[in-house]
Amino acid sequence: MYSGLLGLGYMGLAVLLAARFRWVEEKVKGLDKSYKLHKNLGIGAMVSLFSHWLIIKSGQWLVGSGILQRPSRGPQPEIEGMNWHAIAEHVGDISFKVFLIFSIISLVQAISYKKFKFTHKIGGLLMFAGIFHTVLLLDWNIGTIPMNIAIAIISIVGIWCSWLSLSGSIGKKNKADGKVGNVKAYAVQSDQNMAVRFSINLESDISYKEGQFAYLNFHDGESPHPFSVLNFDAENRLIEFGVKDLGDYTHKLVNNLKAGQKVTVEGGYGSFQIPEFEKQVWVGAGIGIVPFISRLYWLKRKTEKQQVKLKEVHLFYCVNSEKEAFFRNEILSLIQRLDFIELHLVNAESGEPLDSVQIIEKVKSKNFDICFCGPQQFGEILKTGLNAAGVSENRFHTELFKMR
Incomplete structure (x- = not known):
């Protein structure tokens, strides 16, 4: 019973x-941390429920082999002529096996995001099955109160x-419909785009802080995908994104996005808000530069009100080649009035990728906070x-931008 309770608790x-x-x-300090914890809880549920199933089955196996004698449990309770105890056991056995398959599908990274999101909906049904199984097998005595x-409590939260x-009601209060406005594509070769910068005109307000991301649903049969917000003009309800071709879905988006397309924005999410330490280092690798541009727009608005406490910021923009520094001119334009920010373009093609030695040499100090957005391995x-x-x-801040 306790192993089953643990599994149900993890699922809840x-x-x-x-x-x-x-x-x-x-x-949990951000949706990115929430997703990591969600994944670990799923693994914990899988281990707990496997232990629960094994404990239950081991008794049957030992009785079947003659090692143990079946205990006398008396007649099973019936409601309206049906043995709900046996039905609950049967539902639990089937749903456990489905849960194992569900867990394996969720953990295998080779499965596309679209299929992952579709199959993940089964999790709600499995929660219902787990509650049904548990509630009908409860012991009713003082010791189990x-x-x-x-x-x-777990059942109420789980059902809700x-x-x-x-x-399909998750995030409903955080959503706003809109239409794609300006679209600017960036290409290194003439035959295909590598990145795109676009704006969305919103019909209603959203809650947003600089550095956050939002889910975009283009109503094209795909699940909503998360993208970092490049800029948000709350007064004009204009939100902007920068997206790079990093896979099947983004390849299609970067090459086919058109002005006028309908889109639903859900957000903002995340806690990638940079601390107020006077000396800072920002590292944006590839499209990871986007949340820092968001921060630059925010700082520009703050400087107009003379509210900035920063003394020195070194912004490292890491790209594979100079041709891929799509946002350099926009950054240079933004920091014209932000004289405490220095841009360092790091070009991997030159043979000198960014490392800790370069950062310390440029900053000429070890007393700084560093914020990183880019590939996880590079950050590590x-x-x-x-x-x-x-x-x-503790002075290295990053976001676990991994949604599965």
Whole structure:
């Protein structure tokens, strides 16, 4: 019973995180952290429920082999002539096996995002099955009251969040419809685009902080995808994005996006807000430069009100080649009035990719906060190198922009 309760608890917390409530996001310090915790809870549920299933089955196997004698459990309770106890056991056995398949599909990265999102909807049904199985097998006596209360709370949360998922209501209060406005494509070769910068004219307001991301749904049969916000003009309800060709979906988006397309924006999400330390280093690798541009627009608005406390910022824009520095001119234009920000273009094609030594040499100090957005492996290398050089891990800020 306790192994089953643990598994149900992990599932309940996982569906709560999946509901994308803002108060939950604040508790876990960002939606990116929420998704990582959601994944770990799913793994915990899989291990717990496998243990639960194994414990139950081991008793049957031992009785069948003659090692143990079946205990006398008395007649099973019936409601309206149906043995609901046996039905609950049968539902639990089937749903557990489906859950194992569901978990494997969720953990295999080779499966496309579209298929992953579609199959993940099954999670809500599995939550319902788990609650049905658990509630009908409860023991009703004084000793089990605390456990039954815990199960009741988990069940209420699980049913609520699962229904939001299955009915498509997750994030409903954070959504705004709009249309694509200006579209600017960037290409290194003439035959295809590598990135695109576009704006969306919104019909209603959204809640947004600089550095956040939003889900975009182009109503094209694909699931909503998350993208970092490049700029948000709340007064004119204009939101802008920068997207790079990094896979099947983004390849299609970068090469086929047209002005006038209908789109639904859900957000903003994330807690990639840069700390107020006077000396900072920002590292944007490839399209990872986008949240920093968002920060530059925000700083420009703050400087107009003379509210900036920053003294020195080194912005490292890392690209594979100079031709891929699509946003350099926009950055240079923004920092004209931000004289405390210095741009460093790091071109990997030149044979000198960014490392911790370069950063410390440019900053001429080890007393700074560093914010990173880019490939996870690259970030880990920089973090390890800076830590070895004497920069504390606590001063390295990044976002786990991984939604599965």
